Amino acid sequence: MAPDAAARPGVQDIPSGPDVADVFAGGSENGRLMAAVDWAATPVGPVATWPASLRYAIRTVLASRFPMILTWGPEFTQFYNDGYATLIGAKHPAALGGDLRVTQAEHWTSLQGPIEQAMATRVPTWIPQLLLLLERAGYREETYFTVSHAPAFGDDGEVAGMHAVCTEVTRQVLAERRQVLLQEVAGAGGRREDEHDLATQVCAALATGPLDVPFAAVYLTDDDGRLQRAATCGVDAGLLPATAGGLPDLAAVPVAGLGVTGGPFGEPVTDAVTLPLSGGSGGEPVGALLVGVSPARALDAEYRSFHQLLAGQVAGAVVDARAYAGERARAEALAELDRAKTTFFANVSHELRTPLTLLLAPISDALDEAGDQLPPAAHDQLVLALRNGQRLQRLVNDLLEFVSIEAGRTAAVRVATDLAADTAELAGVLRAAAERAGLTLTVDCPPLPRPVAVDPRMWEKVVLNLVANAVKYTFVGGITVRLAAVDDGVELTVSDTGVGIPAEELPALFDRFHRVTDSPARSREGTGLGLALVRELVDLHGGTVGVRSTPGAGSTFTVRLPWGEPDAASAPPSTPAAVRAAALTPWDDDPGRRARPAAAEETLGTVLVVDDNADMRSYLTRLLAPSWTVRTAADGEEALRATRAALPDIVLTDVMMPGLDGFGLLQALRADPGTRDVPVVMLTARAGQEAAVEGFDAGVDDYLPKPFESAELLGRLRAVLERARGRRAALPPPPAHAHRPAPAAAPPPPRPRAGDAADLAPSSAPAPAVPADGARRATWRFPSAAASIPPLRRRLRGFLADAGIDEDRAYDLVLASCEAATNAIEHAQDPREPVVEVRVSVDDGAVEIAVHDTGQWRERTSSMDRGRGSMLMSAFAEVTAVPGPDGTTVTIRSPRPRD
Structure with missing residues (x-):
């Protein structure tokens, strides 16, 4: 109150505070509306009579941007701002000046307690x-x-009304609630293989969220693409169609007639959405989802987004269920196939034993009874048949034993064994084969402190398989077999200095039928069961087997067995040692049975027999010797060298061989003009029309599957020879200097485009100088492109000719160098410079050629390999390849020829 208020009569009766004109000021829409209200007709009376506290409170409400409401007096007269007007919607502006209990009658039961x-x-x-x-x-x-x-x-400090602040959180509440429901649906999906059970669980989860999903129905596609009702919730399933042709049929369902209520106020549900259940990544739909829409919420963008997420969850669960069911069905089919295969192998193995017995027994009896009375040729034939029959018997026995182990029908019969003596004897079985291969076999098996309980027949297979594998994959050095006692048993190690095993192959090395691809070996023969059988036999003894290997340095196989307890007093007899050795080393050339060429009354020509199986070479030699001069080779590389040294009339080669196989040999022969016209006949164990087509497409002259009739082979060789001689007779006579293979004709370089000439031409270099020490040297840099090979060939041929290198030797070195340069062009990855540098020196007849690229070495796939370049290079000279951070250098050294 102003100080002079008492001096003016009646002033003390006028309420202090904002002036009447300022109570509703501030520019708000609700302020203008309240200024127009006839407040005299309300319980609070005219504005002029309002206390200051009410005026200030109203100004505060109108100035706030938060939804605010003020009630005054016992009649709860309302004053509110623009924010609150938006919240109450249609009740505004009638609610201004009205009784809160009337305007919010439907909510008063919730509001009354907190307000009072x-x-x-x-x-x-x-x-x-x-x-x-x-x-x-x-x-x-x-x-x-x-x-x-x-x-x-109020002005007197007493409670005169209520002041409320409101914040709408509808969006947050709905988002949280819907997120929880989506999680429930995701959890209901789980990992189920029955999609109908999945649909039932999904609907059970949807039933927990009736405010957002008043009702739902899951439809799944059948084999004909029609929708079949799988599960429902919140609705009588009988009111929905059992099948539907598509989404339009479901969209036509009369939702209002389903009698479903929803929302927090229990109102009828009249709308629904139909959602496709997509298979993902453009796949076929897996079903559809019919979902009721809450009558208390508008179908806005957020509601639709929730429906899309819901459909995605259900679709993903159905896809996973079908995929899981498919995987399970495939697994069961594979298991059934595996059982059928196991049964088949067991039956076949048993059936093979009878004819094998009737083959081997008469042959063995004939050899024993006839003795020295048999002619040498007949004796050799019978020995060959017996040895290979025994080899087949071993394969059959291994297969049968493996199948029996897989079927759980085989158990180890352990007996107390002097394992050191037995292991030494078994390893010694292969000593002769190792020595003939140029290897040393070291056996270190000192006496053990106690006998070991093992099944002798199974231990025999373990030792012989490991040692035979070592001989097969070792070319230089030796093999060491050690047996020693360890803490809880014995440990056998078989170490070699062989080719080693790549790290990526080690995890699958003991899997059945697994074979390391492209690994050098003495033979490609084998079933891939040897190491798998070793693991199974060791497992039956409660032991373990492992391997450590470094490519190029060798491998070490380690077998650990417990001491064990005997199951029987003695073991059945085992196979004679000689039989076991012959069965394990089909590539072995025994000097006592080396093929000897026979004198022929009619010599048709020279045939080069190429096969990695020594018995097959021996058999073919005896078969062909009466009419042919026979030469032999154990693999493709040896055959290639023999062919270039002296051309045969026919090459008779196997397909599957270690190193350079039959197709690689054929490719190399056809790529060299000097050997291009040599007829090639292939023998292969791959029977069938497709295999023959593959051979003829590769350029073979004839193709004969094994087993073959000897008369057919002889007839085909004669026909091939006659065709080849007919072709040569039709050609003009060769020039006088054609006594050696001519250099390979280079393909014409591509025609350079404008501006490309400088890039394709090799860098200029001075003429090779002759230093004081008498050596000749030159260095050239060529672009890393195929067009650089012809100029390299010309320069190198001229350089070697000037250096006085023999023409034949120069030809071989040029061919090897061009192969090295081609490899540098094709293998160099991300080169620092797109060039190939060639350095050549000739010193006292010794030639050294270094080919260097500036990239990282990149392996090609087998289909890209044009001519087995490394094998061609090594056929002519000593070749070393040194990769490094600055590139790879291939050095070709040809020593000075001996006088």
């Missing part, structure tokens, strides 16, 4: 996520508010 508590206790109340029913968009809407009620004080 705040006014009575003068302590504010807090209500989070209060559900309120509002009609602000033409329908009864489900909304949520966080509300705080506080007392409003």
Whole structure:
């Protein structure tokens, strides 16, 4: 009150505070509306009579941007701002000046307690996520508010009303609730293989969220693409169609007639959405989802997004269920196939034993009874048949034993064994084969402190397989077999200095039928069961087997067995040692049975027999010797060298061989003009039309599958020879100097485009100088392109000719150098410079050629390999390849020829 108020009569009766004209000032829409209200007709009376506290409170409400409401007096007369007007929707502006209990009658039961508590206790109340029913968009809407009620004080300090602040949290509440429902659906999917059970579980999860999903139905596609009802929730399944042709059929379902209610206020559900269940990545739909729409929420963008997420969850679960069911079906089919295969192998192996017995027994009896009375040729034939029959018997026995182990029908019969003596004897079985291969076999098996309980026949297979494998894959050095006692048993190690095993092959090395691809070996023969059988036999003894290997340095196989307890007093007899050795080393050339060429009354020509099986070479030699001069080679590289040294009339080669196989040999022969016209006949164990077509496509003259009739082979060789001689007779006579193979004709370089000439030409270099020490040297740099090979060939040929190198030797060195340069062009990855540098020197007849690229070595696939370049290079000279961070250098050294 102003100091002079008492001097003016009646001034003390006029309420202080904002002037009447300023109470509703501030520019708000609700302020203008309240200024127009006839407040005299309300319980609070004319504005001029309002206390200052009410005027200030109204100004505070109108100035706030938060939804705020003020009630005054016992009649709860309302004042509110623009934010609150938006919340109550259609009730505005009639609610201005009205009784809160009337305008919010439907919510008064929820609001009365907190409001009266705040006014009575003068302590504010807090209500989070209060559900309120509002009609602000033409329908009864489900909304949520966080509300705080506080007392409003009059001028006398007493509670005169209520002051409330509201915040709508409807979007947050709905988002959290829908997220929980999506998680429930995801958890219901799980890992189920029955998609109908999955649909039932999904609907059970959807039933926990009726405010967002009043009802739902899951339809799944059948084999004909039609939709079949799988599960429902919130609705009588009989009211929905059992089948549907597609989404339009489901969209036509009369939702209003289903009798479903929804939302927090229990109103009829009249709308639904139909969602496809997509198979993902453009796949065929796996079903459809029919979902009811809450009558208390508008189908806005957020509601539609929730439906899309829901459909994605269900579709993903159905796809996973079908994939899981498919995998299980495939696994069961594979298991059934495996069982059928196991049964088949067991039956076949048993059936093979009878004819094998009737083959081997008469042959063995004939050899024993006839003795020296047999002619040498007949004796050799019978020995050959017996040895290979025994080899087949071993393969059959291994297969049968492996199948029996897999079927669980085989158990180890352990007996107390002097394992050191037995192991030494078994390793010694292969000593002769190792020595004939140029290897040393070291056996270190000192006596053990106690006998070991093992099945002798199984231990024999373990030792012989490991040692035979070592001989097969070792070309230089030796093999060491050690047996020693360890803490809880014995440990056998078989170490070699062989080719080693790549690291990526080690995990699958003991798997059945697994074979290391492209690994050098003495033979390609084998079933891939040897190491798998070793693991199974060791497992039957409660032991372990492992391997350590470094490519190029060798491998070490380690077998550990417990001491064990005997199961029997003695073991059945085993196979004679000689039989076991012959069965394990089909590539071995025994000097006692080396093939000897026979004198022929009619010599048709020279045939080069190429096969990695020594017995096959021996047999073919005896078969062909009466009419042919026979030469032999154990693999493709040896055959290639023999062919270039002296051309045969026919090459008769096997297909599957270690190193350079039959197709590689054929390719190399056809690529060299000097050997291009040599007829090639292939023998192979790959029968069938496709195999023959592959051979003829590769350029073979004839193709004969094994086993073959000897008369047919002789007839085909004669026909091939006659065709080849007929072709040569039709050609003009060769020039006088054609006594050696001519250099390979280079393909014409591509025609350079404008501006390319400088790039394709080799860098200029001075003429080779002759230093004081008499050596000749030159260095050339060529672009890393195929067109650089012809100029390299010309320069190198001229340089070697000037240096006085023999023409034949120069030809071989040029061919090897061009192969090295071609490899540098094709293998160099990400070169620092796109060039190939060639350095050549000739010193006292010794030639050294170094080919260097600036990239990292990159292996090619076998289909890209044009001519087995490294094998061609090594056929003519000593070749070393040194990769490094600056590139790879291939050095070709040809020593000075001996006088």
